[in-house]
Amino acid sequence: MDIEISSNKSEYERTIEKFAPRILFFNIKKRTKRKLKHYMKFDNVLLENINGVMRKFVHLGLEVGINGKHGEIEYACFYISEKINTTIMSYNINYVEYNVNLIDRMFDTKDIATYFENIQFETFYIKDILYFVNKEACNNLNAYKLGEGNYILLDENNEVSGMVLKKITEKELEIINSTELI
Known part of the structure; x- marks a missing residue:
């Protein structure tokens, strides 16, 4: 994936919602006058019949909405359902204080959502x-940077590797x- 510095100074807003007793939903979306139709794909929520009782399970992962024409990040959202670790973290993170565009052929101009479902996350x-x-x-x-206090993580190959929410x-x-969870 290629990254380029974004000339657009988009503002993003963050919401955190309790989805269930052990599930949190995090959404960072670009402020815009137009409304996006969704922020997390609804097919990531699975219904399962357990002993005659329908239970809702969330397919966990990270979804990043990319504008396929110019690579601007429209939103990033994810669910957490496992214990949040409050001890020392071993990752070295370099903070870059500007927005970027993500350019890759996997981002189709017709579909702005890309779901990273095969990735195992820790929080x-x-x-x-x-x-x-x-x-x-x-x-x-x-x-x-994705607005004030929100960051998208990329590894050395510029592959999406998570999120950081400050403040x-x-x-x-x-x-x-x-x-x-905490």
Whole structure:
């Protein structure tokens, strides 16, 4: 994947929602006058019949919405359903304070969503920063800005490897703490 510095100074907004007692949903979307039709593919939510009871399961992963024409990131969202680690993290992250465009043939101009479903993620919450990182990622990652306090992680091959959310607010922390994940 190629990256290029974005000349567009888009603003992004972040929301955190409790999806279920042990599932959190994180959404970082570009502020725009037009409405996107979805932020997380609904086919990632699976219904399963267990002993006659329908239960909802979320296909976990990271979804990144890319504008296929110029590579601008429209949104990034992910679910967390496993315990959030609050100990020291071993990744070395280099923060880059500008937005980037992601250019790759996998981003079709007709479909802005790309879902990274085969990646196993681990989550850390240290001080007021939440890290959502590919377990297979190398130790050295670049974090490119998606608005104030939000970053998309890319590895040395410029492959998407997770997200970093800085400056978690008290209200967002209340939502996170309302689950059994931390």
